[in-house]
Amino acid sequence: MSAPASKLVSMHEAIAEHVPSGAMVLLGAQLEQMIPFAAGHELIRQSRRELTLVGPISDILFDQLIGAGCAARVMAAWVGNVSAGLGYCFRRAVEQNIPRPVQTVDYSNFTVALALHAGALGVPFMPTYSTLGSDLLKKNGNLREFPSPVNEEKLIAVRALRPDVAIIHAQRADPQGNAHLWGNLGVAVDGARASRKVIVIAEEIVAPEIIASDPNRTLIPGFLVSAVVHEPWGAHPSPVQGYYGRDHAFFTQYHEQSRTLADFESWLQRWVNGLPDRRAYMDQLGACRSEALGVKEHAYSAPADFGF
Amino acid sequence: MSLPAQPEALARGYSLGEQMVAAAAREVRDAELVFVGMRLPLLAFLVAKRTHAPRAIGLYENGVIRETPAPQMLYTMADPPNLLRATECGQMLDVMGLLQQGRVDVGFLGAAEIDRFGNLNTTWGHRGGKTIRLPGSGGACDIACLARRTVVLLEHERARLVERVSYMTSPGHGSGNGWRRAQGLPARTGPSAIITTMGVLRFTPDGEACLASVHPGVRVEDVLSQTGWSLRIAENLGETPAPSDAELAALRALDPDRFWTRQR
Numbered sequence: 001m002s003a004p005a006s007k008l009v010s011m012h013e014a015i016a017e018h019v020p021s022g023a024m025v026l027l028g029a030q031l032e033q034m035i036p037f038a039a040g041h042e043l044i045r046q047s048r049r050e051l052t053l054v055g056p057i058s059d060i061l062f063d064q065l066i067g068a069g070c071a072a073r074v075m076a077a078w079v080g081n082v083s084a085g086l087g088y089c090f091r092r093a094v095e096q097n098i099p100r101p102v103q104t105v106d107y108s109n110f111t112v113a114l115a116l117h118a119g120a121l122g123v124p125f126m127p128t129y130s131t132l133g134s135d136l137l138k139k140n141g142n143l144r145e146f147p148s149p150v151n152e153e154k155l156i157a158v159r160a161l162r163p164d165v166a167i168i169h170a171q172r173a174d175p176q177g178n179a180h181l182w183g184n185l186g187v188a189v190d191g192a193r194a195s196r197k198v199i200v201i202a203e204e205i206v207a208p209e210i211i212a213s214d215p216n217r218t219l220i221p222g223f224l225v226s227a228v229v230h231e232p233w234g235a236h237p238s239p240v241q242g243y244y245g246r247d248h249a250f251f252t253q254y255h256e257q258s259r260t261l262a263d264f265e266s267w268l269q270r271w272v273n274g275l276p277d278r279r280a281y282m283d284q285l286g287a288c289r290s291e292a293l294g295v296k297e298h299a300y301s302a303p304a305d306f307g308f
Numbered sequence: 309m310s311l312p313a314q315p316e317a318l319a320r321g322y323s324l325g326e327q328m329v330a331a332a333a334r335e336v337r338d339a340e341l342v343f344v345g346m347r348l349p350l351l352a353f354l355v356a357k358r359t360h361a362p363r364a365i366g367l368y369e370n371g372v373i374r375e376t377p378a379p380q381m382l383y384t385m386a387d388p389p390n391l392l393r394a395t396e397c398g399q400m401l402d403v404m405g406l407l408q409q410g411r412v413d414v415g416f417l418g419a420a421e422i423d424r425f426g427n428l429n430t431t432w433g434h435r436g437g438k439t440i441r442l443p444g445s446g447g448a449c450d451i452a453c454l455a456r457r458t459v460v461l462l463e464h465e466r467a468r469l470v471e472r473v474s475y476m477t478s479p480g481h482g483s484g485n486g487w488r489r490a491q492g493l494p495a496r497t498g499p500s501a502i503i504t505t506m507g508v509l510r511f512t513p514d515g516e517a518c519l520a521s522v523h524p525g526v527r528v529e530d531v532l533s534q535t536g537w538s539l540r541i542a543e544n545l546g547e548t549p550a551p552s553d554a555e556l557a558a559l560r561a562l563d564p565d566r567f568w569t570r571q572r
Contacts, residue, residue: 031370031400032386056369056400057446059384080443082346083383087443094441104441106431106477108449109369110404117401129408130450133479133491135431145492154492183391184370185399239388248383299392 006175007228011277014199014227015042019165021049024075026116026166026195028058029188030181032082033241034169035061036201038234038278044068045273054163056109056187059238060254063087066102067264068272075105075142075161077112083248084255089264098261106136111143111158113187118160119194125157132156166195168220169235171242173202173211177225180217183241189219197226203243205230214304233282233290244293322551324505325569326559327523328461329355330551332416332503335459339363340413341406343451348461349416350382351559351568358558367406369447371398381563404447407454410494415455417448419462421473424537425487425515426480426499428452428460429473445477452478453493457500464504470536481515506531508548509539516540521548 009017019025025043028035040061043051050072053062057078065071066079067089080087093102107115114126125144131137132154137145142159168188170179179200181188192198200220205228211218237247237254258264275281282290329352336342336356344353344366353366357377366374368385373396380389391397406412420442421429430448433440452458458480462468480499481487488498499517502509507522518540522528524547532539551559563569 030386032384033370033391076444078444078446090443091441095439104444106444108445109400109447110408110450113400113404129492129494130404130453132453132493133476133482133488134449134453135476136445136449182397183388184368184372184386184397186370187400189399190401239386241388241391245388246383246386251383 004176007177007222007225008175008205009227009229011038011042011229011231014229015039015046018197018199018226019043019048021051023164024052024054026054026163026191027061028055029166029168029191030184030186031057032059032246033183033239034235035059035238036167036169036234037061037236037238038231038281039167039199039201039229040065041272041281043070044268054112054161056112057082060087060251063089063258064268064272066090066093067099067258068268069099071102072100073103073105075107077107077109081251081255083251088258092261105140105142107140108136111136113190114158115142115161116187116190116194118158119162120190123160125159127155128158129155161194163191163195165197165199166191167199167201168192169201169240170220171202171240172204172206173200173228174206174208174222175228176208176222177220177228178208178211178218178222179220179225180211180214181219182217185219192220192224198224199227199229200225201229201231201234203232203234203240213306216304231278234278236282236285236293242295242298244290244295247289247293322556323566323569324523325566326551326556327548328503328505329559329569330555331508331523331548332459332461333359333555335457335501335503336361336364336414341365341367341411343367343403343407343412343415343455344385345415345417345448345451346385346446347418348568349418350385351563352416352461354378354382354562355555355558358562359554365395367403367412369400369403371400371402372396373398373403381567383567404450407450410454410456410496412455414457414459414500415451417451417458417460417478419460421468421470422460422462422502423470423473423480424517425482425484426460426502426511426517427473427476427482428478428480429475431477432475434467434474449478452480452499454497456497458498459500460502462502462504464506464531464534466534466536469504469534481511485513485515487515506534510542512540518542519545521546523548524550
């Protein structure tokens with residue numbers, strides 16, 4: 001029996017092959033943890049256009065993609081800078097069509113999660129009480145009020161979302177894409193299942209035996225995965241539990257350096273378009289800073305016994 | 309921001325932001341299940357845990373459930389210290405399910421704008437006559453719809469406490485008593501308190517906010533002039549207790565650089 005083919009590719013190849021302009025892309029599935037910034041920056045470098053961005057928040061990654069002109073539509077609960085405040089690129093795009101107009105489809109976090117859950121379950125919608133009475137309900141056509149068929153209540157049907165591709169950051173994966181994730185999971189598990197393709201970005205590539213040793217932690221099975229990218233520090237400045245912390249200062253600096261269009265363009269040139277890849281980005285960030293963000297004290301979980 | 313002088317606050321060296329967070333922390337009762345929102349509420353919950361509510365349980369929309377307070381200051385709910393030795397790290401639906409079941413006693417929110425019936429707007433703001441796009445709901449609409457009590461924190465400015473929000477991101481009492489039930493929102497849910505930099509507002513049975521207490525050194529007339537509707541005053545209007553030594557100690561230990569409470 002031959003070993004299954006490796007799906008390991010470079011970030012450049014993964015984005016070139018699987019994320020065309022016009023695609024609906026799920027990013028930031030784990031909320032403030034493990035945001036796939038390196039993948040987002042490659043989308044910018046490869047000049048993707050007319051993307052639909054889907055995710056609960058994605059912190060400043062959505063702001064950067066919008067500022068770089070990659071997005072035509074955002075289907076999200078929150079777009080901004082979680083620790084610093086507003087997203088200036090998001091504001092410029094929505095208020096002034098700079099650099100291009102962006103349509104917003106406003107959700108709450110729960111309704112994003114339910115839309116992906118419906119997609120993952122293969123049903124057209126999921127019911128909820130959330131958003132009843134709100135203006136989210138009035139403005140977002142994917143939220144529809146309906147009478148409950150089993151009692152006298154009103155409910156909201158949250159229409160299923162099936163993104164073209166989910167880009168999910170994981171701590172470790174094997175070359176077939178079986179991925180171990182830990183920490184807060186957000187909408188990653190449903191997001192991967194709801195999407196037509198999955199790209200796994202991993203801090204480490206490990207042998208299949210390591211993944212198979214703990215199947216409860218395998219939250220994305222490899223057969224759903226189209227490409228695996230080994231990209232250490234690929235989520236910086238967001239944190240990856242057990243690998244590095246959140247670079248709070250980077251978020252604050254981005255806030256200051258994206259206030260005007262000219263400032264944002266310099267930021268984009270310095271941190272994305274002027275660099276070939278994540279390795280160059282980390283070189284520019286400097287060993288001092290990455291060392292300061294590294295794990296100071298490891299905290300391993302106890303092993304689970306799968307023996308019989 | 310034009311705010312009155314704060315003799316009491318200045319004398320004891322705490323900021324209005326610290327007063328606001330301390331007052332918010334007191335809305336948590338011990339052993340309650342608390343849905344903790346982003347930004348300032350992260351700090352308010354930790355202060356409650358370290359003072360009067362050590363058995364409160366925190367739910368975070370990223371999927372984290374915590375019974376022990378995070379060992380460090382949090383900038384976001386997914387900062388690594390909030391995950392280390394958590395009670396559970398799960399999916400968003402795990403915690404949102406608990407919220408929708410009606411198990412969550414109190415949910416905390418920040419807001420850009422709030423109106424006399426406790427409706428929140430975090431989607432479209434107004435600055436200098438211009439409409440500006442704000443980040444949006446996050447989990448706020450979910451918490452406002454589904455938590456038994458919702459507590460809102462915001463700076464007390466006339467531009468933020470408005471007669472009627474222009475966009476209702478997160479429903480309070482809508483247009484008054486009975487509105488929530490008419491919309492189909494679950495019974496026994498809704499806004500409970502608005503904690504500002506000037507005082508605490510609570511809700512009358514008809515669903516309207518009224519001034520329940522002013523922070524030490526704040527004059528009622530200044531609260532009224534900084535509120536965008538004719539704010540009713542509770543018959544038993546009181547003074548918000550100043551932050552206690554224990555609350556200030558917790559605030560300073562958790563946020564030594566006053567990242568969340570500076571200039572408020």
